[in-house]
Amino acid sequence: MRRVSIGLLGCGTVGQGLVELLSCEQARIRNQFGVDLGIHRILVRDGEKPRRGIDSRLVTTSAMDVIDSPCDLVVELIGGTHSAGAFIRRAIGLGRHVVTANKALLASAPELFSMATLHGVRLGFEASVCGALPVVRVLQHGFAGDSIESVRGIVNGTCNYVLTRMEEDGLELPEAVRQAQARGFAEADPAFDIGGVDSAQKLRILARLAFPNLPAVKVETDGIGAVRAAAIDAARERDSVIRLIAEARRVPGGVALSVGPRVIARGDPLASVREENNGVVIRGRASGELLLTGKGAGSMPTAAAVLADVIGIVAGNMDQAAVA
């Protein structure tokens, strides 16, 4: 049995979810993939804070302690770009594989991918876009044989929850945002989600996967801040809904990226994506349209995406493992 030692950077919502998920799934993973995954050290901000289910002997407040001590793979879940970027660069430089859920970092520092290639390590980032929707894997592998024409989706659960509340309960935006905050679907400062910036970061990652060598010739980002209940009512009269749609589309000379609120007909596959869910439609020249919908965020769905990346990196040939 191959032992794999994981260094975990960050023990917030997703980090704690990962520790919990791994303890549930460890035996199955051993059995199914022949690898014994263990977390050898966990970076936290406050070393004194008690954490349920976390072995306090693993906890440290020094990132170097996690990255530099012998391990096979580093999972980065602290977020932000500055420290997270420095830590990931250090880990890659030391020959560690890296798995991250950090969309802001990947959107702004694509050179991390070539750095990983240069050092012969892998960089997993399924969890950085749309939580439990395996959209990274599907774009990289599932569409390898086809030319993608467009990727179009609802990639921000906060905005979708807010729009669903406005639509179903007749609320105006500020009240719908307050409800989203109360339910844990929106941050105290919701500007990053509501303004479309989060969607734009995810779209940038998706576009790079779908159109690897094409430059972005047009980028437009708008949020849902200006959407009024009256507009949603007017859309309903035309049998339509309003959704925040992120789209990357092949155009002459490159790719056009746009994020903004759109009126879409009820028959559009994305119109059925409700509440805090995410949905992505990938259109391939040969494959036609593929729709994926599911939980785009949350502690356990995101942790499951991280763990799938970890297994994908350390467990050689997974195809046969699952069926042989």
Add this chain to the structure above:
Amino acid sequence: MRRVSIGLLGCGTVGQGLVELLSCEQARIRNQFGVDLGIHRILVRDGEKPRRGIDSRLVTTSAMDVIDSPCDLVVELIGGTHSAGAFIRRAIGLGRHVVTANKALLASAPELFSMATLHGVRLGFEASVCGALPVVRVLQHGFAGDSIESVRGIVNGTCNYVLTRMEEDGLELPEAVRQAQARGFAEADPAFDIGGVDSAQKLRILARLAFPNLPAVKVETDGIGAVRAAAIDAARERDSVIRLIAEARRVPGGVALSVGPRVIARGDPLASVREENNGVVIRGRASGELLLTGKGAGSMPTAAAVLADVIGIVAGNMDQAAVA
């Protein structure tokens, strides 16, 4: 540039689609994955029949000619179980990777997977279930970190087209089947699809992926032959639709497999799967529900799934290729 030589067994609808797709995508694949894919020989039934876009010098009526002459990978698209099984065994024995779209064979001969493992080759079969829906890949890789609770889907496009016609045009089954035949969505003898056997074969493959070590403790297969227009009307009155649902569910002691017509509420994600499309809902303990919908059959969508498998097998590390 690494050259990869493919032996193609079968040049029917999907085989011809593959030849056409490869000629469109060859340059992109070279560029993106650093492999130069070429078909070195093609097995056909009738060597004299002219085929548009097929180089007649590649054509042979001898399977041994394809399998035994030096190649890296054999693609099996002849269907059926007897000859196809013998050819795949021979190819694996000679150390060739194999990609197949043959669900009947895989459902009945799971030992092919251990044979492939034993010979150190890979067996790709994404195209055997639900055409362009990457459900094999998502079950194998996307859910590696999670325990799957159930897989539930519309996996037969013929039946779904027939049920959609009955629902929307008020037809009885025989007339809806005739329309499906006229549109090319049903075989001359539709019993295999209508009776649920095709769905049951696909379900068996999905269940093996979702629940690798669990025995099937219950198997029920029913088709749509007994569905009447009146039942569809009655369902509509309760805001529901009738769909042929294949389901594999974790139960005490193993997995329960069932295929049969079900009344499902309009709010069910599978209720929105219409016409000849397929849809699969995978429920993971941590991930929640993931829905995939798209083209489950057809020449080009199936060829795209075959080609994605080919690339996945021959193109080392695809993750970085797409973004670096």
